[in-house]
Amino acid sequence: MSAHRPKFTARWLAAGGAAVLAGIIGVAMMLTNGGSACAAPPSTTTKTGKATFYDLAGTSGNCSFEVPADDLYVALGPSQYSEGASCGAYLDVTGPKGKVRVKVFDSCPECPAGHLDLSRTAFKKIGDEIDGIIPIKYKLVTNPSTPAPISVRIKEGASQYWFAARIDNHANLLSSVKVASGGGAFKTAHRTDYNYWLIDAGAGPGPYKIKITDVYGNTATLTGIRMSPGTVQKTGVRIAGGSTTVTSKTTAPTVKATTSPAASPAAKKPAAATPPPSVPASAEVDPLLESAVAEPEPTQPLVDLAAAPSSC
Structure with missing residues (x-):
């Protein structure tokens, strides 16, 4: 190359x-x-x-x-x-x-x-x-420092009927993302190959609580996230701390308007279209992949970025 x-x-x-x-x-x-x-x-x-x-x-x-x-x-x-x-x-x-x-x-x-x-x-x-x-x-790197606290970007075309959010500055690999609208119950999102977390049936009108969990079991709960497609919503939350659970809440998020980053063809689908389903974690068999479950629900595959093929 x-x-x-x-x-x-x-x-x-x-x-x-x-x-x-x-x-x-x-x-x-x-x-x-x-x-x-x-x-x-x-x-x-x-x-x-x-x-x-x-x-x-x-x-x-x-x-x-x-x-x-x-x-x-x-x-x-x-x-x-x-x-x-x-x-x-x-x-x-x-x-x-x-x-x-x-x-x-x-x-x-x-x-x-x-x-x-x-x-x-x-x-x-x-x-x-x-x-x-x-x-x-x-x-x-485990628990790296990040340039800013966690942020959330709701995807263009998202609505109360189709939820799609990108999480940034989470430091460690993420294992699960759950979303609740208002006082409703949490729904589990699935990750796409272009790094947005989707709930195909939607998560309601918001405002949202988003609970993220990393591969070490650290958790953070982001609150006050709005259905505001195409903007980056900043929080005051960071997630780290080894294997200790660290649960935090945001202050009122600020919203920064952004242009949509260039994305994969799947990310450019019109609002009415349904993106292709993400492959479930159970489908992964590559020896470089490892899977961990921080909570009872199935989660996305975790990637062993630096290890030799697994022997188990």
């Missing part, structure tokens, strides 16, 4: 039909083998690999995040991107010139496991740009 390659159209296709097809194949393999994923948090052991770099060219990544202010991000191959389950996590990457911390921001369809495609800015911090490809060591 050229370090100066353009942003491939395939990167966007990967968040649509290709991911759905992969999920169908995964289901078939699971039924055939009768296996199940491991129920453990992702490993933070250091692994070796290689790094290249790319430029966004005015677009955004498959995780649907705004570009980080420090321009430090990474795209992962299909097995490690895991249909969006790794979005928002942080990796420490060490190269010939030093170490950099990057946010999982995008997918790289042509990258095998261990091949990290960094932003040009991140690459230059740990290697010489002229080299194009460099050897690296990398590991998943």
Whole structure:
């Protein structure tokens, strides 16, 4: 791969039909083998690999995040991107010139496991740009600091009848998101490969309470979230603290108007259309994936971004 390659159209296709097809194949393999994923948090052991770099060219990544202010991000191959389950996590990457911390921001369809495609800015911090490809060591960061508290973005086209929200600045990998409208009961959302959490039948008119849980069992409850599509609603909540449950509530959220980040074809569906269903966690069989359940309900697969294939 050229370090100066353009942003491939395939990167966007990967968040649509290709991911759905992969999920169908995964289901078939699971039924055939009768296996199940491991129920453990992702490993933070250091692994070796290689790094290249790319430029966004005015677009955004498959995780649907705004570009980080420090321009430090990474795209992962299909097995490690895991249909969006790794979005928002942080990796420490060490190269010939030093170490950099990057946010999982995008997918790289042509990258095998261990091949990290960094932003040009991140690459230059740990290697010489002229080299194009460099050897690296990398590991998943536990409880990393984030540039801001948790924020919520309600997707364009969402309504009381179809709920879709992106959660940012959650630090660790998320295992579940639940949403309640007003004084109603919580409903479990499912994650898409473009990193929005959906409730296909809707969650009501709001305002919403959103309870998020990470892979270590930390929880946070965001309150006062409005049905305001296309805006980023900031909170005062951070979620971290090892395996201790940390439950917090927001103050009144502030709303920042944003333009919609470039997204996958699935993310660009008109309001009336129903996005393709997300593949359930039980369908995952890739040895790089691990699954943990922080609560009784089924959750999304958790990605072991830095460990060798599981033996269980």
